Amino acid sequence: MHNASPRPVPRExxxxxxxxxxxxxxxxxxxxxxxxxxxCVFFPLCFAGLCWGLQNQTNLQMERQEAVLVASK
Incomplete structure (x- = not known):
């Protein structure tokens, strides 16, 4: 066995x-x-905006459950 102590590290x-x-x-x-x-901020805001858009877009008018399902994918 070799019990040498480690060399000191130079200050620099x-x-x-x-x-x-x-x-x-x-x-x-x-x-x-x-x-x-x-x-905690960006992705939930994007998700909420996408859900809102899917529900309120005149061409789509999705129900809430369907909008949440589509936005989550």
Whole structure:
């Protein structure tokens, strides 16, 4: 067995690693916020608008259940 302690990391490499981790974490947070915004705001609004359009379009005049079924596909 070899019980050598790990070599100390030079200060410059430690700072560079810290910056890389900070960028990755910031990017992940931004990505999660964008995913939340799309999932909780954009898609439901598109779905509601499509349902409304299918029900109120003069050529279609779908019933609510049918409009929801078509919009969900």
């Amino acid at each position: 490499q430690e700072q560079m690693l810290g910056r890389c981790v900070k960028r990755l974490t910031n990017g992940r947070t931004t990505g999660m916020a964008l995913l939340f915004l799309l999932g």
